[in-house]
Amino acid sequence: MIDLLQRLSDAIGLSGNEGAVRDILRDKVAPHCDDIRVDALGNLICHKAPESDIDPQAWPRKVMVAAHMDEIGLMITHINEDGSLRFGAVGGIDPRILVAKRVVIGENAVPGVIGARPIHLTKAEDRKKVLAMNELTIDIGAKDKDAAAALVSPGDYAGFDTRFQILDETGLRTAMGKAFDDRVGCAVLAQLVQSDYPFHLYAVFTAQEEVGLRGATVAAQGIEPDVAFALEGTICDDLPKDEDISPVTVLGDGPAITLMDRSFIADRRLVNHLVRTAEARSLPYQFKRAVAGGTDSGAMHLAGEGAPAVTVAVPARYIHGPVGMISLADYEATVALMRAALETLQGGVTR
Amino acid sequence: MKDLIKRLVEAYGPSGAEDEVRALIESELADAMDDVRVDAMGNLIAHKQGSGGKRIMVAAHMDEIGLIVTHVDENGYLRFARVGGILPGTPVGSRVRFRSGAGADAAMGVIGHEDGMEAKADGTWDKLFVDVGATSKADSPVQVGDVGGFVQPMADLGNRLVAKSMDDRVGCAVVIAAAKALSDTPNDLYLVFTTQEEVGTRGAVVSAFGVEPDVAIAVDVTPTGDYPEAKPKSVSLGKGAAIKVLDSGMISHRGVKDWMVATAEERDITYQLEVLDRGTTDARAIQTSRAGVPAGCLSIPTRYVHTQSEMVDMDDVDACVALMTALLESVPTL
Numbered sequence: 001m002i003d004l005l006q007r008l009s010d011a012i013g014l015s016g017n018e019g020a021v022r023d024i025l026r027d028k029v030a031p032h033c034d035d036i037r038v039d040a041l042g043n044l045i046c047h048k049a050p051e052s053d054i055d056p057q058a059w060p061r062k063v064m065v066a067a068h069m070d071e072i073g074l075m076i077t078h079i080n081e082d083g084s085l086r087f088g089a090v091g092g093i094d095p096r097i098l099v100a101k102r103v104v105i106g107e108n109a110v111p112g113v114i115g116a117r118p119i120h121l122t123k124a125e126d127r128k129k130v131l132a133m134n135e136l137t138i139d140i141g142a143k144d145k146d147a148a149a150a151l152v153s154p155g156d157y158a159g160f161d162t163r164f165q166i167l168d169e170t171g172l173r174t175a176m177g178k179a180f181d182d183r184v185g186c187a188v189l190a191q192l193v194q195s196d197y198p199f200h201l202y203a204v205f206t207a208q209e210e211v212g213l214r215g216a217t218v219a220a221q222g223i224e225p226d227v228a229f230a231l232e233g234t235i236c237d238d239l240p241k242d243e244d245i246s247p248v249t250v251l252g253d254g255p256a257i258t259l260m261d262r263s264f265i266a267d268r269r270l271v272n273h274l275v276r277t278a279e280a281r282s283l284p285y286q287f288k289r290a291v292a293g294g295t296d297s298g299a300m301h302l303a304g305e306g307a308p309a310v311t312v313a314v315p316a317r318y319i320h321g322p323v324g325m326i327s328l329a330d331y332e333a334t335v336a337l338m339r340a341a342l343e344t345l346q347g348g349v350t351r
Numbered sequence: 352m353k354d355l356i357k358r359l360v361e362a363y364g365p366s367g368a369e370d371e372v373r374a375l376i377e378s379e380l381a382d383a384m385d386d387v388r389v390d391a392m393g394n395l396i397a398h399k400q401g402s403g404g405k406r407i408m409v410a411a412h413m414d415e416i417g418l419i420v421t422h423v424d425e426n427g428y429l430r431f432a433r434v435g436g437i438l439p440g441t442p443v444g445s446r447v448r449f450r451s452g453a454g455a456d457a458a459m460g461v462i463g464h465e466d467g468m469e470a471k472a473d474g475t476w477d478k479l480f481v482d483v484g485a486t487s488k489a490d491s492p493v494q495v496g497d498v499g500g501f502v503q504p505m506a507d508l509g510n511r512l513v514a515k516s517m518d519d520r521v522g523c524a525v526v527i528a529a530a531k532a533l534s535d536t537p538n539d540l541y542l543v544f545t546t547q548e549e550v551g552t553r554g555a556v557v558s559a560f561g562v563e564p565d566v567a568i569a570v571d572v573t574p575t576g577d578y579p580e581a582k583p584k585s586v587s588l589g590k591g592a593a594i595k596v597l598d599s600g601m602i603s604h605r606g607v608k609d610w611m612v613a614t615a616e617e618r619d620i621t622y623q624l625e626v627l628d629r630g631t632t633d634a635r636a637i638q639t640s641r642a643g644v645p646a647g648c649l650s651i652p653t654r655y656v657h658t659q660s661e662m663v664d665m666d667d668v669d670a671c672v673a674l675m676t677a678l679l680e681s682v683p684t685l
Contacts, residue, residue: 260367265366271496
């Protein structure tokens with residue numbers, strides 16, 4: 001389980017260029033699926049039929065579970081005369097996190113750094129300002145424009161250069177790495193595919209979530225699920241606060257169930273089913289305590305004639321940055337909760 | 352009609368929790384329609400079989416604005432996020448009712464502000480809280496994720512009514528009254544009472560896909576520009592049913608708008624044309640469903656929209672019912 005998560009976290013796959021992530025997942029899940037295909041937007045759609053015929057009265061018959069393969073990052077837009085590279089954002093990035101970070105660019109993983117003037121050369125007031133994205137460049141160590149153009153091109157993607165590592169083996173069982181939003185969701189889904197269910201499971205590893213739920217929109221229109229789940233790595237801001245204001249999620253407190261975000265309102269039957277399942281199996285869970293962000297549920301619940309949907313997420317600190325942090329205990333609890341919830345879905349949720 | 356409106360506006364039904372409103376409408380419509388179903392998003396779809404006319408979808412939304420609890424603090428106060436567009440400045444002092452996820456009544460509360468009498472309506476929300484009378488977290492009858500709806504009894508001012516959730520329960524009442532008043536019609540009618548309009552016309556997206564109408568009309572409220580120092584608007588209270596030309600999300604299909612105007616003139620129904628610079632309705636979602644649907648909107652002029660005291664005029668309401676009924680009885684040629 002950890003090995004897959006590590007490989008997924010280390011792989012670079014920005015929105016619209018998810019191939020490296022897709023290859024890892026296809027190898028992992030193909031032996032457990034009846035058919036597997038890649039659609040026009042790059043979604044990896046894995047179908048697993050029930051082992052025996054379904055009771056015609058049973059509901060749901062088609063369950064879609066989505067986790068997005070893409071991560072946020074940068075795209076090269078221009079090569080300057082001096083060989084430095086201009087770039088834009090792919091997905092939601094706060095420019096404050098960019099300065100002095102290492103990136104790798106394009107198919108050949110050309111290394112570079114987002115350059116920053118050293119402290120010796122900056123004035124006190126300069127250090128109070130945030131450098132906007134158009135004031136920053138990536139330095140790949142090239143002598144001039146021609147030298148840089150031999151290595152990279154405008155349109156190349158640049159991802160953060162971060163390696164997965166396990167920090168605390170016993171307590172919170174923390175792991176540090178990039179792109180836990182949503183590679184940890186992909187890892188959870190890859191585990192779920194290994195079990196058998198009494199309905200048609202459509203495990204969909206989606207493309208282009210970070211730029212507007214685009215992969216899930218078309219995948220769900222094609223599948224028209226009866227029930228939909230999105231698996232995510234979600235906001236976790238559990239560091240100490242001055243006021244008695246709730247953190248969105250807490251690391252180590254278990255899978256976070258979304259009640260409402262900017263893209264959808266969770267179906268209460270599914271929320272209640274998850275809570276009952278967690279309590280019956282003595283699994284930890286928490287609610288996501290903010291109405292923020294959007295997930296593939298936003299696209300799936302509006303497909304066709306609509307579907308009940310809910311999002312279940314592994315809390316991840318510092319998402320949408322070069323390094324995030326999760327608890328492996330949360331990851332494992334999310335697999336356990338989702339597996340149990342899916343196994344008891346028929347009969348556990350009224351139509 | 353006033354009694355129907357009263358029961359509808361006083362019902363609890365923030366976006367995603369429309370059950371109480373749906374049950375009320377379902378019982379009202381049982382005799383008037385051939386069959387009624389509820390789809391996956393909770394839309395109530397009432398169908399009356401036609402005989403060679405058009406398949407017409409009418410949409411009025413059941414949901415209202417409200418709030419969702421994000422935190423219960425050590426002293427039992429609740430922090431919340433908005434469900435739909437609550438206006439800054441309106442919530443302090445408002446009463447809210449909570450229902451738990453299971454649907455049973457949980458608690459009443461009042462919205463307070465950290466700055467008390469110095470509170471400013473500056474558009475920030477993190478200083479607001481709800482007091483449910485609890486003295487500790489353990490004592491709170493409300494939990495994270497519970498949804499609150501505003502509480503405000505309807506006031507009957509004679510020809511005008513004031514209540515919360517006129518947006519869009521008065522629209523629901525207009526559609527119900529039209530369904531009951533309807534004589535024979537050749538049209539295949541789908542009266543859809545939609546969910547989650549206030550968070551982005553979501554119920555209309557899926558119900559329009561399912562119904563696949565030839566023509567569609569949304570029925571919703573529209574703000575007026577007739578109170579002191581109001582920004583001028585095309586619509587005034589008491590000047591009749593408003594036929595939408597456009598809003599910031601949709602341009603009415605010319606043929607649908609002309610059909611509505613011609614029908615109003617034929618039946619001598621008082622109407623006014625509506626041009627709205629801000630806001631939209633379910634018609635926006637229906638118009639872009641599948642390969643596109645000719646759509647328009649019948650609006651009920653309403654003052655103080657998105658406050659807990661929205662005002663309508665009964666002459667306008669009656670005009671809307673008369674126009675809706677006449678539209679459903681006639682076959683549009685677009």
